[in-house]
Amino acid sequence: MNLSPELQRDSVNDGDIDVMEERFNDAKKYMKEFLPLSVLEENTPMLASSLISPSTAQYFHNFYQQYHKEWDNSTALLLELGGGPCIYSYVSAVPHVAKIYHSDYVKANLDEVSMWKNKDPDAFDWSPYFKHVVQKLEGRTSSCAVLEREDKLRSLLRLIPCDIKADVIAPAVTIPVDILSSSFCLGSSYDTLEEYKVGLKKVYDMITPNGFFVSQTTIHLTWFKHGNKMYYAAFSLSLEDVKQYYKEAGFNVLHADTWSKPKELITGSISAAEYAFVVARK
Numbered sequence: 001m002n003l004s005p006e007l008q009r010d011s012v013n014d015g016d017i018d019v020m021e022e023r024f025n026d027a028k029k030y031m032k033e034f035l036p037l038s039v040l041e042e043n044t045p046m047l048a049s050s051l052i053s054p055s056t057a058q059y060f061h062n063f064y065q066q067y068h069k070e071w072d073n074s075t076a077l078l079l080e081l082g083g084g085p086c087i088y089s090y091v092s093a094v095p096h097v098a099k100i101y102h103s104d105y106v107k108a109n110l111d112e113v114s115m116w117k118n119k120d121p122d123a124f125d126w127s128p129y130f131k132h133v134v135q136k137l138e139g140r141t142s143s144c145a146v147l148e149r150e151d152k153l154r155s156l157l158r159l160i161p162c163d164i165k166a167d168v169i170a171p172a173v174t175i176p177v178d179i180l181s182s183s184f185c186l187g188s189s190y191d192t193l194e195e196y197k198v199g200l201k202k203v204y205d206m207i208t209p210n211g212f213f214v215s216q217t218t219i220h221l222t223w224f225k226h227g228n229k230m231y232y233a234a235f236s237l238s239l240e241d242v243k244q245y246y247k248e249a250g251f252n253v254l255h256a257d258t259w260s261k262p263k264e265l266i267t268g269s270i271s272a273a274e275y276a277f278v279v280a281r282k
């Protein structure tokens with residue numbers, strides 16, 4: 001991955017270990033555990049650790065269908081904040097934006113997305129997700145349509161480092177953006193609730209007037225397991241909390257909804273079974 005010098009960041013260390021690097025440094029393992037694309041197939045049972053479901057693809061599809069006329073598609077910028085190794089959240093955005101900045105704190109995650117962008121044979125295979133969105137949700141059934149969407153995304157995609165805990169979260173060249181998208185990052189990466197609230201205000205400042213904030217948050221998360229390690233959430237959020245804190249940051253909440261896993265799936269991976277999708281506007 002090539003980053004221009006001004007976008008490079010030094011690793012922020014906690015003692016000798018960079019906690020985030022350590023927690024999220026195995027992109028393939030993360031995707032295998034939390035992003036099993038098999039859940040998109042009909043009649044496939046939900047997996048306990050999955051952060052994704054058919055509802056996820058539907059939510060993003062609905063958002064871009066409903067709101068893309070609210071911005072200029074030929075110039076619109078989208079920033080994915082804390083995108084990890086995942087590109088699913090903006091597959092539906094591709095026809096409606098001019099550039100997509102994918103950001104994360106962990107270099108291994110940016111490298112994984114870079115591999116996909118560069119068609120590296122070892123890159124994660126997102127084609128089931130593209131097929132689901134383009135063929136099933138958008139009704140474009142030719143295999144060309146899927147490949148075109150993948151290629152268009154490759155051409156729009158830029159990779160940048162970010163740090164949601166820093167004074168300046170993302171490089172200045174990328175902001176303000178028309179759409180800021182963030183999934184499962186803000187609600188789980190801050191050390192205190194106060195930091196989360198300050199972070200939301202910074203996110204607000206990174207969006208153009210009338211721009212959109214489209215987000216996913218795990219509800220009632222207290223702990224989760226990644227590999228053999230247990231991690232504990234610094235604070236836990238209800239859907240009402242999320243809406244309230246977005247409003248306090250200045251946003252107008254347009255849509256707030258959740259999908260849930262069957263409770264019997266709450267076994268060894270994660271304490272939460274409910275995932276919120278919230279659309280807010282500046």
Ligand SMILES: C[S@@+](CC[C@H](N)C(=O)[O-])C[C@H]1O[C@@H](n2cnc3c(N)ncnc32)[C@H](O)[C@@H]1O
Nearest residue numbers: 024082083084105106163164165183184185189
């Ligand atoms: C639970 S993962 C979510 C990844 C992806 N958005 C998804 O939907 O699966 C949380 C992400 O937040 C990133 N992250 C953690 N701390 C961060 C920080 N200080 N700044 C930016 N990203 C951070 C991690 O590297 C990780 O990719």
